[in-house]
Amino acid sequence: MSTGNNGNSDPFKIIFVLIFLSMTLGAFTHCVIEPPKSATKKNSRSTSSIENTNTNTNVPTPTVTPMPTVPPAPTTPIGNPGQDFFNSTVLPNFQNNCMVCHAALAANPPLPGPLEIYNYNEMRQKLLNGSNATDNELIRKMQGILGHAGGNRCPGGTTDTVCQVVVDWYAQEQGPTAPTPTPPPVNVNGVTGMISVVSSTGKATGYTGDTFVPTKTLGVSFYLDGPSGAGILLNNSPIQANLAGFNGGIAGAHAFTFYVPILYRDGVSHTLYVYADDNGIETELQGSPYTFTAYTSTIEGFNYYNGTVKPLLDNRCSGCHAFSYDQNFSSLLTPSPANGGSMTNNEMINMPSGSNMGRNHPGGNLCGSKDNSPCVEIQMWWDLEFN
Ligand code: HEC
Ligand code: HEC
Structure with missing residues (x-):
């Protein structure tokens, strides 16, 4: 029966395809005259960042700024071009291209991938863990250069759209704490490396190695709030840069991670000075000093989460989520208080309220x-962690 149908419909199919092709070609010749759309974003961004510098009441208004003749524009969320670009461009591309696998278990993905790929901070950390826009942990993962169960998502190279938007995103991450996209300098002994990111939970990530002797493992030393000799030395002896991960192109395992001691995850801005240690000879890494504000959980917050918040979420959210404290704590810190987060404005409370930063919650409001519960308990939890 099905063969008969196919036979009958063949002429129709051919006619249909011809009509479709002529329509498509027609559309192509017409769309050439459409104006480009995305060229005029920069001005509004720089305006909002100038406004932001004036919101700190302790700082006197710079005298060079002419007094505005009109009242200042209404307060906008703290401008973060990198995060704006992630939400407006990278996220929709990831949702379109990656949701087959990177989806909640309830959606029965064929090969479940982690939902972290939709998290700005997590992906930013991977993006900045590298030497430039086309060579970093995220791009490598997407291309399957670093083992990716999802394979190479950009078989045509980094100009394939979903990779290209990540390359474009890199250019947006030019904040005060973002490393510059030039390759790190190599010292006379061949030592090079980078401190890529210090997260708001105090995790420092980077790599260092000897380009002349790639098999060598270097040490790393960390000083707080001052350079070597002046700052507080955070490690008793240099830690080893011998982890698998982004290695800046030096063959072998040269990555490192280091947690800033809890004492300094105190919600206050600090600088971290990071040095490669080659038998006592220190070389400051690119990206050092790195300015960061880190937070740690409080006993009260941790207990309240486990005793009150977690049972509520297990009850209401477990159809789609398998939450952990660390994962929820990181949502609670997105953005961190230093970056404009508050009790009623962070990913942890915004998502179950319907959306966060233009990203809709698939679970709804x-x-x-x-x-209302469980958001009111999430507010209480925030308060116990950060106030
Ligand atoms: C065919 C299924 C599949 C597709 C499609 C897929 N992935 Fe994955 N991805 C996975 C799986 C499974 C993992 C976890 C295992 C691993 O790390 O390889 C993963 C892991 C990752 C990770 C590491 C996450 C982490 O937190 O460590 C990143 C980043 C990632 N994928 C990005 C992407 C992006 C971006 C796309 C879309 C352009 C994509 N993936 C498409 C299956 C997929
Ligand atoms: C119907 C399914 C569903 C339910 C129910 C649901 N969620 Fe979600 N939620 C999702 C999906 C899917 C995502 C990932 C969306 C994305 O990445 O764009 C998500 C994302 C989130 C995020 C962002 C962090 C992350 O893991 O990506 C938070 C926070 C969150 N949900 C909180 C909650 C809370 C709290 C509840 C219960 C009160 C809840 N959700 C119930 C589907 C659901």
């Missing part, structure tokens, strides 16, 4: 109002 489950709180109704942020003063």
Whole structure:
């Protein structure tokens, strides 16, 4: 029966395909005259960042700034071009291209991939763990250069759209704490490396190695709030840069991670000075000093989460989520208080309220109002962690 149908429909198919092709070609010749769309974003961004510098009431208004003749524009969320670009461009591309696998278990993905790929901070950390826009942990993962269960998502190279938007995103990450996209300098002994990121939970990530002797493992030393000799030495002896991970192109395992001691994850801005240690000879890494503000959980917050928040979430959210404290804590810190986060404005409370930074919650608005459960408990939890 099905063969008969196919036979009958063949002429129709051919006619249909011809009509479709002529329509498509027609569309192509017409769309050439459409104007480009995305060229005029920069001005609004720089305006909002100038406004932001004036919101700190302790700092006197710079005298060079002419007094505005009109009242200042209404307060906008803290400008972060990198995060804006991630939300507006990278995220939709990832959702279109990666959701087959990177989806909640309830959606029965064929090969479940982690949902972290939709998290700005997690992906930014991978993006900045590298030497430039086309050579970093995220791009390598997407191309399957670093083992990726999802394979190479950009078989045509980094100009394939979903990789190209990541390359473009790199250019947006030019904040005060972002490393510059030039390759790190190599000292006379061949030593090079980079401190790529210090997360808001105090995890420092980078790599260092000897380009002349790639098999050699170097040490790394960390000083807080001052360079070697002046700052507080954070490690008793240099840690070893011998982890698998991004290695800046030096063959072998040269990555390192280091947690800033809890004492200094105190919600206050610090600088981290990072040095390769080659038998006592220190070489400062690119990206050092790195300015960061890190947070740690409080006993009260941890207990409240486990005793009150977690049972509520297990009840309401477990159809789609398998939450852990660390994962939820990182959402609670997105953005961190230093970056404009508050009790009622962070990913942990915004998502179950319907959306966060233009990203809709597939689970919908489950709180109704942020003063309803479980959002009101999430506010209480935030308060116990950060106030
Ligand atoms: C065919 C399924 C599949 C597709 C499609 C897929 N992935 Fe994955 N991805 C996985 C799986 C499974 C993992 C976890 C195992 C691993 O690390 O390889 C993963 C891991 C990752 C990780 C590491 C996450 C982490 O937190 O360590 C990144 C980054 C990633 N994928 C990015 C992407 C992006 C971006 C796309 C879309 C352009 C994509 N993937 C498409 C299956 C897939
Ligand atoms: C119907 C399924 C569903 C339910 C129910 C649901 N969620 Fe989600 N939620 C999702 C999906 C899917 C994502 C990932 C969306 C994305 O990455 O764009 C998500 C993302 C989130 C995120 C962002 C962090 C992350 O893991 O990506 C938070 C926070 C969150 N949900 C909180 C909650 C809370 C709290 C509840 C329960 C009160 C809840 N969700 C219930 C589907 C659901």
